[in-house]
Amino acid sequence: MTDTYYERLVDEDALAAYLEEQLGAVETYEIERHREGHSNETLLLTWGDRELVIRRPPPGETADTAHDVLREYRVTKALIDTDVPIPEPVLACEDHDVIGSDFYVMERLAGDVLRDDEPDRFADPDSRERIGEELVDTLAAIHEVDYEAVGLEEFGYPPGYTERQVERWGQQLMWAFETTVEEREVPDLYEVGSWLQENVPEEHPHTLVHGDYKLDNVMYGPAGRDASRDERADDVREPATPELVGVFDWEMATLGDPRADLGWMLSYWRDPKDPEPAVPELTATFMEREGYPSRLELVERWESRTGFEFAHERFYRTLAVYKLAALGEMFFRRYLEGNSDDPMYPKMEERVPALAARAVRIIEGEEPL
The missing domain is CATH 3.30.200.20 (Phosphorylase Kinase; domain 1)
Structure with a gap:
């Protein structure tokens, strides 16, 4: 095959x-x-x-x-x-x-994508802290881009972005359900979708958004890079410290709500207090180790870099998990139709209901920031 x-x-x-x-x-x-x-x-x-x-x-x-x-x-x-x-x-x-x-x-860039674990050269508290800081600082840099100056003024329509996200991912889910409903149903996702529709923030900042920003969609440069100046933080880093050198997977990029990007990044970031991952195949847990910033610390750093407040945080984190569930259900449909040989796809039969349960926990305040 x-x-x-x-x-x-x-x-x-x-x-x-x-x-x-x-x-x-x-x-x-x-x-x-x-x-x-x-x-x-x-x-x-x-x-x-x-x-x-x-x-x-x-x-x-x-x-x-x-x-x-x-x-x-x-x-x-x-x-x-x-x-x-x-x-x-x-x-x-x-x-x-x-x-x-x-x-x-x-x-092709050279370096490390931190997908399943950290490289040995970053296995210390200072490097772990810098990994998180680089991740969130680069997200802030995306949100600070003058999209008109770089020719992206018609790249999207920011007003109403968040409401459209709820509608769009609901449609993606319904597209997947056309096939997957023959195998099993996920009733929690209908309830989560309704809650999101009822709780969409009325206003949000307008920025460039990545749409799929997370730790394993960026690369940290190889060992031995020269020291460089972080102009955003106005400091000089030592050559051994982690430096983010590339952001990948931009197919979902548009102009929209930066808080949706932050919620998505946080949905993949683990704190030591967290329950077992809903989708262990897609969830690294090494950032639970000593030195990595907490989700709350990442939020505070993003707020200080951008000047935006992460208001309605339960909505944005729920939206992120709802999108993950929709993606998983689309994966499951592709598996059922024979359009992928990815061994993870059939596991979505069980993983998507687990994601739906996680979204419900966030809504009910049982999985706090």
Whole structure:
């Protein structure tokens, strides 16, 4: 099944012909599937002496706008000269005759993505504290981008963003339920959706938002980097301290409510007091160790960096978990339809109800910030 699925992702000969036309002929051409992600597909490409990355949507039917890789290309291209660290975009392709879908190519960065555990070089309280600070400071940098100055003034419509998020993710969930209801139902999600509709904040700040900002969507630079100046904090860091060098996975980026980004990031961040994860396959727990900032400390730092208040925090954290549940249900539909070979997808039959229960706990105040 794996080989068949890979063949649905890329026609190696057609891709080579396209890249030769765009980037010039080379002697070395290698490509492999990166299996860590669970949404859009990532392919690691060696083209001559260049190490590149290809991003494309999964094959088969997907929920509308959920896998817009060309959106990633546009926003990263706009952010090149800002304080937001991103991998440099190389080219984008809308010709489905090449690999069967839209795709774009970017430079590959070197460093560590903290997905399952921390690297040994960061296994001390000071480095752990800096990991959290870099994570939230970079989110603040995204929210501080002058989106009109970088040409993104028409990238979204900020008024009503949060209400539309509730509506949109409800629609994504209903799209998944069309198929998954034949296996089992998740009644809690109907109640959570109704609560969100009734509690949407009337006003919110208007900023660029990432839409999927979390610890394993950023990269910390490799060991041995030179000391650098953090202009946002106006301090000088030692070479050994963690430095965030890249933010990935921008397909959900738009103009909207920065507090939704913060709520999403917090939904993945663990405190020592937390119950067992609803989805252990997607939830790292190493940030429960000594030195990592608490969720409350991350919120306070974000507020001090941006000048925004994290008002209605229960709403935003509930919305984040509701979105996670909707994503999980879409994964489950793709599994049932044979459009993924990801071994995590069938587990969503049980994990989505667990997420729904978590959302209810947040609403009822049983899982505090």
